[in-house]
Amino acid sequence: MLTGxxxxxxxxxxxxxxxxxxLLGCSSKKEGAKDVPVHxxxxxxxxxxxxxxxxxxxxxxxxxxxQLNADEVEDFVLYTAESNVEANELAVIRVKQESQADSVKQxxxxxxxxQKVKLKDYRPEQFxxxxxxxxxVKGRYILFTVSKDAEQIESAFNEALK
Numbered sequence: 399m400l401t402g403x404x405x406x407x408x409x410x411x412x413x414x415x416x417x418x419x420x421l422l423g424c425s426s427k428k429e430g431a432k433d434v435p436v437h438x439x440x441x442x443x444x445x446x447x448x449x450x451x452x453x454x455x456x457x458x459x460x461x462x463x464x465q466l467n468a469d470e471v472e473d474f475v476l477y478t479a480e481s482n483v484e485a486n487e488l489a490v491i492r493v494k495q496e497s498q499a500d501s502v503k504q505x506x507x508x509x510x511x512x513q514k515v516k517l518k519d520y521r522p523e524q525f526x527x528x529x530x531x532x533x534x535v536k537g538r539y540i541l542f543t544v545s546k547d548a549e550q551i552e553s554a555f556n557e558a559l560k
Contacts, residue, residue, distance in 0.1 A: 436473040439490050439539070439558040446554035447547035452477040452486055464489070464505045470498050472538070485513060485524040488551065489542040499535045506533055506542045513544070 455476035460466055463478070470493055477488040489506070493499050510531055517525040532548045534541045534555070541555045 434539075434559055436475050436490055436492050439555060440475040442554040442558040443488065443490070443551050446550040447545065449477055449488075451480055451484065452488070453480050460489070460491075464502070464509055466491075466502060466505060470494065470502055483521055483524070485517060485521070485527045485544045487542065487544045489540070490555065491540045491542075493538050493540065496538050499538065499540060502540055503533060503535055506540070 455463075455478050457468070459478065460471070460474055460476050463476075472492045472494045474489065474491045477486075479486040491502060493502055510528060510533070513528045514525060517528060527544050527546065527548075530548060531544045532541060532552050534552065536556075536559055539555075539559060541552065543551045545551060
């Protein structure tokens with residue numbers, strides 16, 4: 399037979415088990431977003447926006463443009479304009495630790511400022527694109543894009559990380 403003490407114990411135990419289930423359910427959703435491969439995000443972006451006139455970059459190009467070290471970047475995809483007089487650019491970077499995201503963002507902001515100086519008087523239409531750039535941090539992922547399709551690229555990035 400259940401006594402008052404046993405009933406209270408069962409109620410508390412049930413509440414704790416429910417709370418644990420809720421917390422585990424929420425945390426697993428959050429973790430899933432953190433483990434999206436960069437190439438998956440790249441494919442989503444390619445479906446949403448044109449990469450015409452852009453070429454894929456490697457680690458050397460990433461380091462040259464953003465001064466990023468190998469110990470900061472776990473994975474990335476980089477596209478830059480085929481011509482030096484065009485501003486189109488796309489970088490999706492997954493840092494090794496979330497705490498590195500602000501440092502990487504700061505380095506990208508330095509690149510943005512350099513592009514503004516370079517293009518301001520020489521290529522006003524390209525300067526406008528740089529002015530309208532998107533630079534976004536979501537967990538360990540950083541999106542940087544300069545493109546006429548910047549909003550579509552941002553939407554694809556967000557959808558890939560849901």
